[in-house]
Amino acid sequence: MKKKIIAGKKKTIKKPLLKKITRNNLEELVSELTDELNIRKKQLKQSAVRGKHEKEKFRGEVIRGGVREKQGADREKQGENRERLAQEQIHIRTKAMESTFDGIFIIDALKPDFPIIYANPSFYELTGFSKNEVIGKNYFLLYGVVDNLHGIEEIKQALLQGRPFQGEMLNSKKDGKKFWSLLRISLVRDNNGTVTHYVGNKTDTTLMKQRNLEIEVQREELLHVTRVGKLAEFVSSLAHEISQPLTAILSYAQAAQRMLKDREPQLQEILQYIINDDQRASEVIRRLRYLLKKSKPTLETLDINVLIKDTITLMMPHIIAKNKVIKFESDSKLPHIQGDRIQLQQVILNLISNSLEAMESSNDARELLIRTSLKDAETIMVEVKDSGCGIPEKNLNKLFGHFFTNKPDGLGMGLSISRSIVEAHGGHLEAKNNPDRGATFYFTIPVNMKKDQ
């Protein structure tokens, strides 16, 4: 960076004075500014000396003619011009630094107690301290000591080793109010490579943190509902499976009782015990089923696009963590539907997480596409398309059955619940393999849900 400036000395004056300031190039800008300041100071000194020389020379040679007089005056003017431009640039860059949303401060690295020598207005606003309380103070003594001893040690280590620092931390304002901030500290070196200043760049991340936290809470709630739903479905399947043999046992026992009519009173009695206990077991199942009775969908008017967007937001941390990309192609003209927000969100969440899992093993399978469209005037179609491993043809029919799973820790309830939710809304949930790779799960939701469903 330094090289560039020195090589392009003359050019730098002509280039646009104000670069667009972003968080990313701010540090670069500040260090560029410091470097350039030094260069400019030297240049100024030189041209001032030259100007003075010329002036004196000119005075001595004044008798020799008017041409030289003009040249000397020009050079002096040039020097003034440069000075004016340089000052203008300093002015604009200072203003720029003062206008940023991030808190910026500069520490003198050559003084033993590392005092803060500059801070911009945003820094004062962010920390709640006034100029008098900041300038000349050591950054670490200023605040934060109580909050994060470990973090401070980390910063110190980085700076001592001549490395820039970057980290997120919880700080306190002067009034004790906590705020999250991303602190980045870069090093400013002189031409000899000696660190002369540290430039700190403090970004308030409290809102971002809060938003992330809210998303996390929502996601947890949804997952909880999903888990409860899975349990209910599990119990319901289990109840069904157990009811069948109980039916058979009861029928066998009652048949035997009839066959032994008026004979073998002891066997009759035993058969009666079998019947009683069978009925007791049935009663337990009936009660269990009643406890976990599936709640009926609570219908409200929903924009399916908004619902999908919200669900994607909830899943975003997962998607990023798995290094996948999600694309949402929405038909903005879709009519609203009547549906149960939580239940439909469960379906979308389930389909997204299945797709992510299908793409888990492959690094080049990254893209997940969700598309909404109008299948016909009465039906909305939602497709979730992945580029994962696809579904073996023999499993396509079994996918939606109870207890069908390919996952080592799966219950095999997700898709069967999803299908029953979609069907409760009057739609259908299906799956197919894509012609190229991966699979697509798609469901329909009628615009006007039929009353009897």
Place this chain on the structure above:
Amino acid sequence: MPANIFIVDDDESVCRALKILLMSYDFEVKTFNSAQNFFDTVAHDVPGCLLLDIHMPEIDGWEAQKRIVASGSKRPVIFISAEKQDNAADRALKAGAMGFLQKPVNAQTLVDLINGSSKK
């Protein structure tokens, strides 16, 4: 002549148990593990009461009942299901069935219902 009973249930053990039970009441019982199997074997004008499971793969109980009604058959149908569905009894009657019994079924209740259907 003993009355005919047909049982359609995909659970083999349930079929066998109900058959033994109803045979002890002197019914003539035939069992089928799918509705399709029943339709293929028994013409719809052959008299006899049908005990029909609801939850079955492919053609479920409701669909089977629909086809029976659509065929013009007057066959009495009793739904028998392990699943406790809301209004299943109402729905069964609306679908033209004689009744709905939840599994496990009590022998006497079932026999009374069958006898009721044949008197009708």
